[in-house]
Amino acid sequence: MLNWENMFATRSSRMRASEIRELLKLLDQPDIISFAGGIPDPALFPDKEFQAAYADIFNSAAVSSALQYSVSEGYKPLREWLVKQMAALDIPCELDNVFIVSGSQQGLDYLGKLFLSPKDTALVTWPTYLGALQAFNAYEPSYDQLTPNGNRTPDSYRATAAQTGGKVKFAYLSADFSNPTGETVDRAGREKVLELAEELDIAVIEDAAYQSLRYDGEPIPPILALEIAKKGHIDNTRTIYCGSFSKTLAPGLRVGFVVANAPVIRKLVLMKQAADLHSSTINQMAITQVAERGFDAQVAKIKAAYSHRRDAMLTALAKHMPAGITWTKPEGGMFIWITLPKGMDGAALLAKSIETAKVAFVPGRAFFADGSGENTIRVSFSCANDVMIEEGIGRLGKLIAKEIGG
Incomplete structure (x- = not known):
């Protein structure tokens, strides 16, 4: 068999699959509430x-x-x-x-x-x-x-x-x-x-x-x-x-x-x-x-939608997250960053969440050049409605509380 690794340039060893691209596949699963993909809502496209x-x-x-x-x-x-x-x-x-x-x-x-x-x-x-x-x-x-x-x-x-x-x-x-x-x-x-x-x-x-x-x-x-x-x-x-x-x-x-x-x-x-x-x-x-x-009218339309969803997610986080969990309060964009207790692993939490809570997010480690940040996760509100946000953050909060409690 051909040994392709011997033929590839050394730089190819630095190439890694995007965890986010892989998680986007979950959007096609009807039983998963996904806060993973930081993508625009297609319903808002002009x-x-x-x-x-x-x-x-x-x-x-x-x-x-x-x-x-x-x-x-x-x-x-x-x-x-x-x-x-x-x-x-x-x-x-x-x-x-x-x-x-x-x-x-x-x-x-x-x-x-x-x-x-x-x-x-x-x-x-x-x-x-x-x-x-x-x-x-x-x-x-x-x-x-x-x-x-x-x-x-x-x-x-x-x-x-x-x-x-x-x-x-x-x-x-x-x-x-x-x-x-x-x-x-x-x-x-x-x-x-x-x-x-x-x-x-x-x-x-x-x-x-x-x-x-x-x-x-x-x-x-x-x-x-x-x-x-x-x-x-x-x-x-x-x-x-x-x-x-x-x-x-x-x-x-x-x-x-x-x-x-x-x-x-x-x-x-x-x-x-x-x-x-x-x-x-x-x-x-x-x-x-x-x-x-x-352009200005389009931007105004999406800002109205996304700002409402951001507010809904911040409200849900305050309502459902257990003590000791912190998160950012962005003035714009599509993301909220959640910091879990030290020792909790975002990737392990995702695996359990997909299996039991049916909620997807992105583990934080992938965003750190040094491979740290294991106790962080990213959630996106751009493609989530009020019902998804309330239900999904509620499920996630219960799962995290259970993991903290052991």
Whole structure:
């Protein structure tokens, strides 16, 4: 028999199946109440708007362009719309600063490829987005803990990176309603990340996938906006802003974007030319039409729905969780992070929950680059109604209470 392991590149050993992707299969089981997948509710998709957009494309002369090869940078009208959107976030930029990718996940993969050599260090929060770890892992990095409001010195990061045989290359974080915790980095924390990046001379990758989903509290300027305010122009900045239409319009179209200084964008364009030439043109055209006709209305609709579900889950947690259990209280996004008593294992709890309580969630360990966090779990409210939330959290609370009591 062929020994494929001997043929694969060494980086393939760092590739792992996504626990979340596997858990999404549970959504098809009618007896499981799932809080596992942090995915948008399909009932809220602007499907009629997309139906009209695709019909317009196919019924016009633009269909030939929609079905043809296109430029790697992305569909120009979509990039022009994004320039206006960025300006509204205090991120003034030009067309050359905007690059379209096939979902922001592709952007993370490209950035890992661009910056990481084997043994280099990526700074990530503990916990962090699992998909980012999967994207970066292929490039064989080491990880160190990024603490936006902590007291780690630049020299300590340099020393740790040197011990593993490489250099610190970037800091990655989701500053707004992060996946998995739902927490937001305050302005002081964002400024500290920028200060650290300046002293280490590294990039900052700002994952803004949930930036539009704020339900209450005061908006905080994106890290890139803070840096532009200090340096005067986006081409003088080190922050790379990754955005997506997956959480607002439709994830299945796989349209995301990167906003950054022009030299970084030019390198990313070369990567796209080598990888897949360009993102789907017809999908970019449809996204453009739907966004131009009603992006703000769509965002308002989903924010109303998700904020109600968040409130329902927070109420249910307060009602059903036993003493000693804590959880985050996010101002937006799709997630709540639950911390169990020390010694309790989230993965073991999931196995029992699926078997007895019929409730699914994501064990927290997968989100930690060092494999810690075994006593944490992530629950998502985005696809759950009031009845599911009350019943599911009630069952989960009883199970946890039973496990605590032995």
